[in-house]
Amino acid sequence: MAGIRCEDVGKVYRQQDGEKVVLQEVNLEVHSGEFVALLGPSGCGKSTLLNIMSGLDQAHTGQILYTEVRDASEPKQPAIGYVFQEARLLPWMTVRQNIHFALESSPSPRVGQRVENWLDRVGLKGYYDYYPYQISIGMQHRVSLARSLILDPELLLLDEPFSSLDEITAMTMRSEVLDLWKEQQGTVILVTHNPLEAVFLADRVLVMAANPGRIVAELSLTERLSRPRDPDNRMLWEISREAVRLLSPHLPSIPEEAATDGRIGR
Numbered sequence: 001m002a003g004i005r006c007e008d009v010g011k012v013y014r015q016q017d018g019e020k021v022v023l024q025e026v027n028l029e030v031h032s033g034e035f036v037a038l039l040g041p042s043g044c045g046k047s048t049l050l051n052i053m054s055g056l057d058q059a060h061t062g063q064i065l066y067t068e069v070r071d072a073s074e075p076k077q078p079a080i081g082y083v084f085q086e087a088r089l090l091p092w093m094t095v096r097q098n099i100h101f102a103l104e105s106s107p108s109p110r111v112g113q114r115v116e117n118w119l120d121r122v123g124l125k126g127y128y129d130y131y132p133y134q135i136s137i138g139m140q141h142r143v144s145l146a147r148s149l150i151l152d153p154e155l156l157l158l159d160e161p162f163s164s165l166d167e168i169t170a171m172t173m174r175s176e177v178l179d180l181w182k183e184q185q186g187t188v189i190l191v192t193h194n195p196l197e198a199v200f201l202a203d204r205v206l207v208m209a210a211n212p213g214r215i216v217a218e219l220s221l222t223e224r225l226s227r228p229r230d231p232d233n234r235m236l237w238e239i240s241r242e243a244v245r246l247l248s249p250h251l252p253s254i255p256e257e258a259a260t261d262g263r264i265g266r
């Protein structure tokens with residue numbers, strides 16, 4: 001498994017009306033096997049930071065260092081799984097073909113069995129030959145999760161993978177991700193704007209503010225919340241409100257109801 005360190009990471013987008021500093025002096029470290037949530041309001045630069053961490057966006061300042069990498073031979077780039085906000089399945093391919101495509105392998109009985117095993121793990125037994133339009137949005141997200149996990153990532157980056165799902169499906173998916181994380185002992189970085197979700201899932205929550213995007217607070221949860229966590233545990237609500245309070249001085253204004261029901265943004 002792998003860890004990651006961001007040193008003084010910055011990002012500027014050039015726009016028609018000038019430059020926009022999206023990230024400034026972001027410093028963070030995530031250790032191998034940790035589950036860390038990046039929590040912040042919409043537009044604060046969470047996805048931008050994840051793109052930089054994944055190596056997809058290299059036009060930034062500062063450094064990204066991968067640590068504790070499984071294969072320490074050069075280059076020290078770990079296997080990274082990236083689950084985007086949208087499922088991003090290829091519409092002309094079946095569920096099974098979408099995963100084969102990610103594996104860059106031609107179908108063989110051995111690989112085929114592996115693909116089916118992963119689809120079964122995310123609750124898609126029997127849907128192997130369906131096309132994306134024939135399955136629900138929640139199921140498409142499960143395919144996207146299986147597509148990343150089958151690559152046996154050392155570092156799994158999740159960009160709001162539950163935000164477009166109904167709450168019942170989201171709850172199921174969160175539990176699945178936790179089970180898989182425990183089983184694989186991987187490193188997970190989850191981007192979310194949902195404080196309750198962050199506190200339910202993570203060992204540590206890094207709170208981000210916007211304009212420019214930066215980390216303004218950190219909440220360590222391992223000693224305050226044991227696992228498995230009960231979604232009805234009052235402490236979850238209390239800590240999620242604490243996260244909102246930590247963020248509120250950095251917001252131009254925060255609606256009173258957001259501070260009381262544990263939501264940020266949207």
Ligand SMILES: Nc1ncnc2c1ncn2[C@@H]1O[C@H](COP(=O)(O)OP(=O)(O)OP(=O)(O)O)[C@@H](O)[C@H]1O
Binds near residue numbers: 014015020
């Ligand atoms: N390609 C781009 N060109 C210019 N500006 C961009 C570009 N991509 C993102 N931005 C700007 O950068 C800022 C951060 O965007 P980003 O998507 O990283 O935020 P986010 O915190 O992930 O938001 P959300 O929670 O809504 O997904 C936003 O103000 C956005 O408008």
